[in-house]
Every structure is written in C-alpha cells, then in structure tokens.
Amino acid sequence: MKRLREMGLMALALVALAGCGHDAKQARLMVIITPSLDNPFFGQEAAGAEAKARELGYQTLKFSHGDDAFKQSELIDTAIARNASAIILDNAGAQSSVAAVQKARNSGIPVFLIDREIAARGIATAQIVSNNYQGAMLGAQAFAQAMGEKGPYVELVGKESDTNAAIRSKGFHEVLDQYPDLRMTARQSANWSQSEAFTKVQSILQAHPEIKGVIAGNDTMAMGAIAALQGAGRGDVAVVGFDGSNDVRDAISGGKAAATVLQPAWRQAQYAVELADKYLREGKTGQAEKLIMDCLLITRANAARLSNFALK
CATH class of the missing domain: 3.40.50.2300 (Response regulator)
Structure with missing residues (x-):
C-alpha cells in the first residue's frame, strides 16, 4: 500500500509538472497584431517584432485587423484565450481601440502599441510612435x-x-x-x-x-x-x-x-518587444508610456542605404 501511495504521489507530481510546463509555454507567447500583413510597412512591423520575439525565446502569433475595430477586439479575445504574455499592437483607431486595449489590460496582458497611439493614457504599457x-x-x-x-x-x-x-x-x-x-x-x-x-x-x-x-x-x-x-x-x-x-x-x-x-517601423517593433520582455521579467519597462522616435528624410542622396524601413 505504501508503494502504491508513493506511485500515486509521483503520478500526481508528474501531472502537475506537465501542467506547469504547458502554462510556462503559453506564458511565453507574444501576439503581434497589425493593420495588414500584405502592406509593406505593416508587414515589416510584424516581421521585426516576430524576429525579436523569437530571438528572445517567445512563441509568436501574427494577425491583421484590417483597420476594423471589431475584428481587432476579436483578435484581442484570441490573445486572451491563448494566455498571451504580451500583445504588440498597431491599432485600428485612436478612439475605437481604447476598449480593446483596456480589455487586454483587465485580463492581465500588457499591450505595447507601435506606430499609432490611442486616445487614452495609463491603459497601454507603452506607446511607441514616430515623430x-x-x-x-x-x-x-x-x-x-x-x-x-x-x-x-x-x-x-x-x-x-x-x-x-x-x-x-x-x-x-x-x-x-x-x-x-x-x-x-x-x-x-x-x-x-x-x-x-x-x-x-x-x-x-x-x-x-x-x-x-x-x-x-x-x-x-x-x-x-x-x-x-x-x-x-x-x-x-x-x-x-x-x-x-x-x-x-x-x-x-x-x-x-x-x-x-x-519612420523606423522595424526598430519600433523590435523595441516594443524588448520593452515587453523587460516588463515581463522585471515588472516595469523603466521608460515613460509614450516614446517618440524621430523620422529621417530620404532623397536620392541616401536612398541606396534604405532597406525594409531601416537605413543601413
């Protein structure tokens, strides 16, 4: 009987460990949502965020909302259901996106906005926009x-x-x-x-x-x-x-x-992921909520150095 009890406890422990492994895996998910994956600008945002997230050890899911606030809300629901660690979002409208970002926050998922800000402060963990x-x-x-x-x-x-x-x-x-x-x-x-x-x-x-x-x-x-x-x-x-x-x-x-x-789309997206990773590890980003990156003029003099929304 003692042997059976020990085996039972070991089995329960293995189940618990398996469950923890599943939660840990889910907790390493970063969801990336942009207006489009076909538009070159938004596509590079998504690609930049995905590359940095994977480099830092996260799984990723990429979605596009097509500038549809209702679809964006549904995608936020998907991120919540998948127990995402963080959401990287180029939103579907300054006013119409506030409720969706708040919903993620209420579910304990930090949202890091890129490119477009929303008409509210204190809801998103960071808003990284071009000047x-x-x-x-x-x-x-x-x-x-x-x-x-x-x-x-x-x-x-x-x-x-x-x-x-x-x-x-x-x-x-x-x-x-x-x-x-x-x-x-x-x-x-x-x-x-x-x-x-x-x-x-x-x-x-x-x-x-x-x-x-x-x-x-x-x-x-x-x-x-x-x-x-x-x-x-x-x-x-x-x-x-x-x-x-x-x-x-x-x-x-x-x-x-x-x-x-x-406007440095690639760098913005990667920086958002870096801040998300820091926030998840330390509980804070160490930065103000709104962060602004200056833009650069591209003319014939420097056009050859431009590639995928970054100046080489």
Whole structure:
C-alpha cells in the first residue's frame, strides 16, 4: 500500500509538472497584431517584432485587423484565450481601440502599441510612435524645394480616423503654408490605399491638369499617385511620400519621386518587444508610456542605404 501511495504521489507530481510546463509555454507567447500583413510597412512591423520575439525565446502569433475595430477586439479575445504574455499592437483607431486595449489590460496582458497611439493614457504599457509632425515637416520642406517653392499641388491624406493622418497633414502645412507661391488645389483622403490614390489622382488631373506636385501622407498613396501620373504622361510632377518604403526608394532612385520620410517601423517593433520582455521579467519597462522616435528624410542622396524601413 505504501508503494502504491508513493506511485500515486509521483503520478500526481508528474501531472502537475506537465501542467506547469504547458502554462510556462503559453506564458511565453507574444501576439503581434497589425493593420495588414500584405502592406509593406505593416508587414515589416510584424516581421521585426516576430524576429525579436523569437530571438528572445517567445512563441509568436501574427494577425491583421484590417483597420476594423471589431475584428481587432476579436483578435484581442484570441490573445486572451491563448494566455498571451504580451500583445504588440498597431491599432485600428485612436478612439475605437481604447476598449480593446483596456480589455487586454483587465485580463492581465500588457499591450505595447507601435506606430499609432490611442486616445487614452495609463491603459497601454507603452506607446511607441514616430515623430510624425517632425517627419512631415522634413517631407514638406523637400517638397517645396522640389517644386521650386511655387505652383499648384495636391495633398493626399490618410484614413481620417487615424491620428497620424491629421498630424502629418498639420506638419505638411506648418511648412507649405509659409510659401505664398505654393497653392493647394485639391486635398483628398485616399485612406492609405494605393488603388484609391490612383483613382483620386486620375480624377484630380482631369480637373486640375496644371498641378506640379503631389504630397502624400504615406508611401502607398504616393505609389498610387506615381502610377496615375505615369499613365497620364506627367513626369513633370514632384511626388513626396511618407514611410520609407522600398517602392518609393526605387521611385526616388529612378527619378519618379523626389523624397520620402522614413519612420523606423522595424526598430519600433523590435523595441516594443524588448520593452515587453523587460516588463515581463522585471515588472516595469523603466521608460515613460509614450516614446517618440524621430523620422529621417530620404532623397536620392541616401536612398541606396534604405532597406525594409531601416537605413543601413
């Protein structure tokens, strides 16, 4: 009987250890959620976060919410159900994402925001964003120079619900409005979309064939504008984007764009994972909640050094 009791206790201990092993494995899961995995910018965010998380010994799951706040909420539920250690999130809207981040926090899962901030403090563990205003001013200055400081131009704005769209537009105009001979003839949202930008610029060219420049809130829209301009045989129009994509890098090198603004997507994502790892090990990040990274201007002079949203 004593032997049977000992064997029973050993069996219970093994079951307990197996359970602990399962929990430990689950506790090493990092969930990465971005607006898209196909868009180069968001894809590199996800890739950067995943690479750093795996380097630090975490399992990863990658999802995209498609800028749909409801889907984002469902993905947060999935992360909670999988007992994630932390969530790396490029969110689906400053206002509409607050509840989802709060839900994760209430479940004991820290959330580390990248690229886009939310309209609340004290909910996310960290919010790591580019200095969009500073970057937009850099891009606007390059745009004014490319246009010879005069002429009619078009502004393509990102998704109106995205804080970054408004901040970049304000940064553009902080510079451009100081040039009396620069005249904005059209300002339209293309929702960060290349296809929408292509269609919008086609229509704008018909209404305003005199335009000499297009400044875009992201590189995806800039590429749509370039395609529309090429289709119309308008190689005389200056184009400036924002993000630092390989596509616009190549367009700059080929003389089809004047400049873009690099926001360090790869580094932001990896830093978010590093902070998450530190928080999980030490209970704190040692940093303020909101962290801002400056942007860099990319022109023909340094375009060759740009690769996957990082300057080599």
